[in-house]
Amino acid sequence: MTTPLDHVHQLLADFGSAQTGLADNVLYYESQKRPASIGVSTPPEMRELLAEIGWCRVYVDSVEERLDIEGFQMSGQSTADERLWEWWQANRLDEMSSYAHTEALIHGRAYIVVSAPDPEDPLADPDVPVIQVESPSTMWAEIDYRTHRAKRAIRVIKGDTPYGTPVPDYITIYLPDSTTGYVQGGPDGWRVDFHVQHDLGVVPVVPLLNRARLTERYGRSEITPELRSVTDAGARTMMNMQATAELMAAPQRLLFGVKPEEIADDPTNKRKVFEAYIARILAFEDPEGKATQWSAAELRNFTTVMEELAKQAATYTGLPPQYLAFASDNPASAEAIRSSESRLVKKAERKQRIFGGPWEQAMRIALLIMDGQIPKDARRMEVLWRDPSTPTFAAKADAVVKLATATTPDGRPIVPVERARIDLGYSAEERRPRV
Structure with a gap:
């Protein structure tokens, strides 16, 4: 029979194993990853010139910026549910959901944790559940193969220590x-700090998975291996270009038959000799003195390589050309810009569908905690997302007005007024009926 401490030890081991690769994901997102190979033509001393290429962050942020939740709609309702939106606002999920989406895109997973309000918290509203988001660096959930829901989960808070690797000093175990x-403490290494017997029948933790597959239950990072490879290649190319610019960007001069004292008044002072050497005009009295010059190094081959690598990154990510700065000098038309964003918009729509399910499940668990049951109309709850595309407001308004005023053969509008207001970007508060 499994004891509470068995859950602790097993989940701690699983949590530790799941940390593999998370630090590397962050390094790529923060543009701090240093490629292992820096090129055979560049001396090791120039490693500091290795550029930080931010294509991974541009990609992740470009997708996340189009993932905005604007409400929740119950089955059979024509308007957004005010109570759920009140819970959303009270838990600051406008901004916290953005953090969760970013973590899921970077690491392949994030977590939504739902709990009852704390009666000892003076700032807590007793009618509002607590809905928090967690990073995979602080939480792990074991997913059930049969239900595809969390089977059990652990949240880890590591202590601050000036020496060695931080170790967990506080953990929370979530069970159905x-x-x-x-x-930390006690004869077995851990002692109970608090215990809540909620008997919900479900673990109040919902995994927010990215790029999950039928054979990959825990998601994958949006920073794919091919995007990492072109990012590394771009960093090395930029480093080689800087090294070339440092050494050979200026034309090199070669002087024949000239003594050091003829270049500077103090030939023992190397700085004066150098300053005289790089002067624009060099005049010598010695008729035998000659000067020749090598042409400066051409850096266009590096910029061409960078442009090709940027195109490869665009191929892997679907980012428009202007996002990676290899578009033509002539500004594109509005239609051309929208066309170039089609893949990015479609990707954002797919992410909305993938992330919408976990948010709906989290709200159902919140209803279960607060009401003791999940209403029937909540089984088919729908997340209302903001349009991920970027049409002009005039074009959007024109299309919405045409749909809202056009009618079907039986006299009903093609789209309800509420839907028209959602398409125009009105928030749930702005759409609320006024007395």
């Missing part, structure tokens, strides 16, 4: 029937 907090 209870939530228990542990602190």
Whole structure:
């Protein structure tokens, strides 16, 4: 029979194993990853010139910027549910959901945690559940193969230590029937800090997975291996270009038959000799003195390589050319810009569909916690997302007005007025009926 401490030890081991690769994901996102190979033509001393290429962050942020939730709509309702939106706002999920989406895109997973309001918290509203988001660096959930839901989960808070690797000093175990907090101590290494017997029948943790597959339950990073490879190649190319610019960007002069004292008044002072050497005009009295010059190094081959690598990055990510700065000098028309964003918009729509399910499940668990049951109309709840495309407001308004005023043969409008207001970008608060 599994004991509470068995859950602790097993989940801690799983949590530790799941940390593999997370630090590398962050390094690529923050443009701090240093490629292992820096090129055979560049001396090791110039490693500091290795540029930080931010294509990974541009891609992740470009997708996340188009993932904005504007409400939740129950089955059979024509307007957004005010109560769920109140919970959303009270938990600051406007901004926290953005953090969760970013973590899921970077690492392949994030987590939504739902709990009852804390009666001892003076700032807590007793009618509003607590909905938080967690990074995979602080949480791990074991997913059930049969239900595809969390089977059990652990949240880890690591202590601050000036030496060695931080170790967990506080953990929370989430099970279908209870939530228990542990602190370090006691004969078995952990002692119970609090215990809540909620008997929900489900774990109040919802994984927010990115790029999950039928054979990959825990998601994958949006920073794919091919995007990492072109980012590394871009960093090395930029480093080689800087090294070439440092050494050979200026024309090199070669002087024959000229003594050092003829170049500067103090030939023992190397700085004066150098300053005289790089002067625009060099005049010598010695008729035998000659000067020749090598042409400066051509850097266009590096910029051509960078442009090709940027195109490869665009191929892998679907980013428009102007996002990676290899578009033509002539500004594109509005139609051309929208056409170039078609893949990015479609990708954002797919992410909305993938991330919408976990948010709906989190709200159902919140209803279960607060009401003791999930209403029937919540089984078919729908997340209302903002349009991920970027049409002009005039074009959007024109299209919405035409749809809202056009009618079917039986006299009904093609789209309800509420839907028209959502398409125009009105928030749930702005759409609320006024008395």
